[in-house]
Amino acid sequence: MSSVVVFVFWAVIIIVGYFLYSKWVDTTIFRSDSKRATPAKMYMDGVDFMPANKNILYGFQLNSIAGAAPIIGPIIALQWGWLPAVLWLGFGVLFIGWVQDYTSCMMSVRSDGDTFGALSYRLISPRARLILLTFVYFYLLLIAAAFGNVISKLLSTKAVLPFPMLVIVAVSLLVGQMIYRWRVNILITTVVAVAAIFIGIGLGGYIQIPGSFTAMLIALLIFGYFSSILPVWRFIQPFNYASVYVVYGGIIAGVVGLLIAHKPITLPAYTSFSIGMGPLWPLLFVTIACGAISGWHSLVSSTGTSRQIENEVDVRPVTGGAMFAEFTIAIIAVVICATAFADSSQYIATALKNPAGVFTTGLASAMATIGIPASYGGAYAGCMILILAMTVVNLVFRFMKVATAELLGDHIGVAKNPHVATIVAAVLAFILIQTGTFTHVWVLFGGSNQLMAGLALLLVTLFLASKAQSYTFVALPMLFMYITTVAALVYKSVELLSKVIMGTVAGTVLIGNLIAGLIGVVLVICALILAWDGYKAFKKYTAEKVKGAVKTPA
Amino acid sequence: MTEKKQKKKKRGGIVGFFQDFTYGMATHGMARHAVKTRSSMEHLFILITMGDMLGVPILPPYYSLRLLPHVVPQITTWKRRMLREKDFVDSLY
Numbered sequence: 034m035s036s037v038v039v040f041v042f043w044a045v046i047i048i049v050g051y052f053l054y055s056k057w058v059d060t061t062i063f064r065s066d067s068k069r070a071t072p073a074k075m076y077m078d079g080v081d082f083m084p085a086n087k088n089i090l091y092g093f094q095l096n097s098i099a100g101a102a103p104i105i106g107p108i109i110a111l112q113w114g115w116l117p118a119v120l121w122l123g124f125g126v127l128f129i130g131w132v133q134d135y136t137s138c139m140m141s142v143r144s145d146g147d148t149f150g151a152l153s154y155r156l157i158s159p160r161a162r163l164i165l166l167t168f169v170y171f172y173l174l175l176i177a178a179a180f181g182n183v184i185s186k187l188l189s190t191k192a193v194l195p196f197p198m199l200v201i202v203a204v205s206l207l208v209g210q211m212i213y214r215w216r217v218n219i220l221i222t223t224v225v226a227v228a229a230i231f232i233g234i235g236l237g238g239y240i241q242i243p244g245s246f247t248a249m250l251i252a253l254l255i256f257g258y259f260s261s262i263l264p265v266w267r268f269i270q271p272f273n274y275a276s277v278y279v280v281y282g283g284i285i286a287g288v289v290g291l292l293i294a295h296k297p298i299t300l301p302a303y304t305s306f307s308i309g310m311g312p313l314w315p316l317l318f319v320t321i322a323c324g325a326i327s328g329w330h331s332l333v334s335s336t337g338t339s340r341q342i343e344n345e346v347d348v349r350p351v352t353g354g355a356m357f358a359e360f361t362i363a364i365i366a367v368v369i370c371a372t373a374f375a376d377s378s379q380y381i382a383t384a385l386k387n388p389a390g391v392f393t394t395g396l397a398s399a400m401a402t403i404g405i406p407a408s409y410g411g412a413y414a415g416c417m418i419l420i421l422a423m424t425v426v427n428l429v430f431r432f433m434k435v436a437t438a439e440l441l442g443d444h445i446g447v448a449k450n451p452h453v454a455t456i457v458a459a460v461l462a463f464i465l466i467q468t469g470t471f472t473h474v475w476v477l478f479g480g481s482n483q484l485m486a487g488l489a490l491l492l493v494t495l496f497l498a499s500k501a502q503s504y505t506f507v508a509l510p511m512l513f514m515y516i517t518t519v520a521a522l523v524y525k526s527v528e529l530l531s532k533v534i535m536g537t538v539a540g541t542v543l544i545g546n547l548i549a550g551l552i553g554v555v556l557v558i559c560a561l562i563l564a565w566d567g568y569k570a571f572k573k574y575t576a577e578k579v580k581g582a583v584k585t586p587a
Numbered sequence: 588m589t590e591k592k593q594k595k596k597k598r599g600g601i602v603g604f605f606q607d608f609t610y611g612m613a614t615h616g617m618a619r620h621a622v623k624t625r626s627s628m629e630h631l632f633i634l635i636t637m638g639d640m641l642g643v644p645i646l647p648p649y650y651s652l653r654l655l656p657h658v659v660p661q662i663t664t665w666k667r668r669m670l671r672e673k674d675f676v677d678s679l680y
Contacts, residue, residue, distance in 0.1 A: 076671075078664035080626040085615070088604050092611020150674030166675055212617075219614070266624070270617045277613045336679050337619075432679060439675045 065345040072146030084343035101421035103324035103363040114303035125325025129510040137331035141339035177462040179478035185250040195242035200233025208271035261430040283417035290399030296372040315521040319479035324363025328485020369395035433458035468545030487514035498574040526553030
């Protein structure tokens, strides 16, 4: 089977999804109005509320939502065959993914720039805000565990990668110093940074640093601690800035390589409904999160982006456009991996243990077709995926620090201490990574991420119902996501906890199963409480509609 | 051609799109953070003179009067920022 088929499917989804369906929703349901003042204009304070050009916002949105998940998730899900993965990516983004990103942003824009905390308080119930915060904390912990595992595994299995990553960290510190302290021209800074990183990647082959998984994990958590404690300008921002060029250089090289090589797909289209990881439904739908739909996007859309939208008409290209771009990244990842191996046994041997390693091999193979040496391509691809994962880990520890202070600060004074909150987050992530099995943690992460998307769609449904507007196009995806993700979390929690209860696991695996299983249970309880409160709120809004409430613009 | 039209023309087209897109991807977050840092400094700056504006002198009046002209233009947006309801999710982006 030629990979061209997948690209034709990709093009059809983009045309139908972006140019037809999203335009229809934008013009007939939300009726975006270029004359209506947006929060960025109404409440402009030059800081949070500040109108920005749609092209700038498109770049900002894409950079904020694109991590390693649209690459890692599809690679793991290829075990069910490439066809289910591609179909879920396509139909997921078409009917659910962009809908969530767009409507989350539009809801915030039409609610004076309110974020999910305030909206859940107003639209669902007063306790919804606290439950949402609890949910988000565990969601962040699972992100840290899933990505921490990917990073540590890749660094410990490829000794050529630690040195380039150290170079990138050093360059990031230098970039921060050059821009903010020495006031060096941004162009010069960029050239110096990119050149140093590219040389560093090349030197990785000569200066190899072997290390165990635990050693790399501890190094990563120390890195996460400093990311959380240091001022953003000192490290996180320069790291993101310097690494953008590496990531998008890798994507361009990969796409060009794929187009030139147009290799046939070697993995089977479909394997079986039930595999070692579990059944296709519900697990495939949480294993592939970003690329099809991701709750993280709704948080980005309803906070940073919604307060910078200059014109309501821009919401569709900015949020919907970025979602379809991320779908494109996921499709590229699928094609790269589905064409890189001689047969499926090679893929199966590495996919579960080290999915990032699978991508590294695939991208290096694609880059080799345009003349980039395989050794350099392999190191480059490894650095690229590490950067994507580390940008997320950087932010997660910062957010967990804030969430700890919010959740416990009033009762336990020390929780407000940023060092203590960060160390607690790092220790929790360490325990989860060291004791938990990667695939279980990844499924729980995907489940919490997709459940976050379900919550976002629930909020949008209630928002539209409160305005007596048509909500079916959001309510149906919400029900699908809610049922699927709760089923996945229940399935995984029962699987993990039953092993603990039956005594079939012992030692660290027992602890890992117990922790991961309990986190799954907490997430399900939070989701069910929010669903119940949401149902009561929905009945209230629809009753008002029956009584003859005036239909107001969404 | 007016300066505004020239600026508009310069930003248009594919090149303009990629310029803005690259800025958005690489630098917009940094610029936003710089603005947020400045705003937190302004909070302190305005609080210094707030006492005098309320009729409760905190600093010697000489310094307040020197600072006041810098503070006055920011009062409106500062009030919006201070009085707006904030929660945990605000800290994400």
